[in-house]
Amino acid sequence: MGDMSGEEVRWLTAEEQVSWRAYLRGNRELDIALDRDLQAAGISLSEYELLSMLSEAPRGQLRMSALAELIVQSRSRVTHTAARLERRGWVVRTPAPDDGRGVLLRLTDRGRAAIETFAVIHVGSVRRHLVDVLTPEQFAALGAAMQAVRDAYAADPALPDPAC
């Protein structure tokens, strides 16, 4: 005990390797599948996520920074994505009434209509590629595990905010 050369590296065990690889690759494949399905309808997954958060928000509107935190993207990225969605007429920028620095992003009627179409496609995609290929118990376990990852991430002193 008390290795003078510093900390030992704790490599993954064989079973851990298998789980880790499955996660890494499965993850990537799932992203590809979900994105492909939405892409065919004319929107990317990250654009969809942004619209989707707006559609659930009180008046179909959210502050840029709230949006960034919700979809785990940098503020800069949200600005660029919002600009793209604005060009498509799905979203409008308005100054925040209470804070002169703030910007509210609001879903337009066309945006609302668009996301309702996309949502149908997306939910089918999520079922086909994820929910329906697992047992309800497996899916719940997956959710619980990822929630634990989130909790640990949130507790991490190093950049809890992606817009660091």
Add this chain to the structure above:
Amino acid sequence: MGDMSGEEVRWLTAEEQVSWRAYLRGNRELDIALDRDLQAAGISLSEYELLSMLSEAPRGQLRMSALAELIVQSRSRVTHTAARLERRGWVVRTPAPDDGRGVLLRLTDRGRAAIETFAVIHVGSVRRHLVDVLTPEQFAALGAAMQAVRDAYAADPALPDPAC
């Protein structure tokens, strides 16, 4: 039964929503954390994955297309990534002996040395952000679920190969 208007949309239940959101966000946060740790050492996660596959391959070498399939990236992306790694002197391209079209990517000695350093950082990162925040049972369940996703993806008629 037999709805004339077509298929019903099977929306996610409340619990399914919770699991799905946890997956989506946790996933993103984990990617950010893992990438940040490697980035600080001077390499991106996807470059690391490429080198890592080479380091495990028989003579430290693999065909471009085999590599693409292993790390679930398009052939084009692997070409670009390999070019970047070649510029850094970590990898060399050689024509495949058996197939005039093929290219073997081989890890150089410097590449081998580099990845050994990165691997130590990466395994620590994976433990800190994922493995060690879960119980062994949770982690195994996560792996099993993602393997099921992979199996379903592989069985899917639509583009099993990302390089479609």
Add this chain to the structure above:
DNA sequence: CCGCGCTAGTTGACTGTTCAACTAAGGCCG
């Protein structure tokens, strides 16, 4: 009430990824 630091958001340059077009070699079928 002024200065200073902090937060909100944007910008533009740079880097990485995707996409479609292309070259070239394998392999099959007549």
Add this chain to the structure above:
DNA sequence: CGGCCTTAGTTGAACAGTCAACTAGCGCGG
């Protein structure tokens, strides 16, 4: 063995994402 479809890999342009620098408004301490 000659055409033709398929596979391997590359290329460059277009696009998305990151990063660091910047503007502007908030809010606190003196």
